[in-house]
Amino acid sequence: MTAQRRVVAEVLDGEHVHLTADEVHSRAVTKLPEISRATVYNTLGELVSLGEVLEVATDKRAKRYDPNAHRPHHHLVCARCGAIRDVHPTGDPLADLPASERFGFTVSDVEVTYRGVCPNCAAA
Amino acid sequence: MTAQRRVVAEVLDGEHVHLTADEVHSRAVTKLPEISRATVYNTLGELVSLGEVLEVATDKRAKRYDPNAHRPHHHLVCARCGAIRDVHPTGDPLADLPASERFGFTVSDVEVTYRGVCPNCAAA
DNA sequence: AATCAACTTGGACTGAATCCAATGCGGGGG
């Protein structure tokens, strides 16, 4: 546990939004000016493999990092502005995939992305 | 409708797999050697806005293009090799998102990605 | 045959992410 990793963890923990790696980096820089982008990427990668943080790839722009890895949830994305909210649907989508549709895969996870237009963009 | 667009459409129609733009391009080149990457991107973009083809962004590598746009379906992705299969779950995930979880969004679409390990990779 | 708009081309450019060689740092053994 180095100063750099602590700073990255703090940034993620501080704001419960979905930051890009570059956003994490620029916030980290304010706390530890000499931290490099490579280290942010490394640390984010480790946090992801530790299961502490989730990668979200809702658009094909930058990946976003979701610190809320422990409570299962899905995402609601605005098609206009890209805003992301965590949502908790009822029901279990995994149960909706019958064995005949699994093609021998060992299915371990499911990711649901709802798309729509947020109130802000709808008003504009 | 130009020769270039016909070729792109043929490539997509020919193999019902999920190709990247570059894969579409290299297949298109075998049929029409002077076709450029830019044209493939343009044409894919148009097909997407016409609703003839779907973009799939399962990982953060290249977008993939799914010619099966007319029958609603979702995707099952192998976490190891990246293979993608179309699947048809039962139930309607849109119905599983209560109004209280919509935060005022006009929700129009939902995309479900199942992740697991395919039989091939499980064997290896 | 002339005109003009739409399409295509290819090369430059951008943004995101990764790679890599060099440097720095910290903790354990002497």
Next chain:
DNA sequence: CCCCCGCATTGGATTCAGTCCAAGTTGATT
């Protein structure tokens, strides 16, 4: 207490996907 080794960090170069743009073609219309 100091040195040394290994791991972490750095930052610059590189890759990869995708977009942009100015110039060149094509083809439809008249």
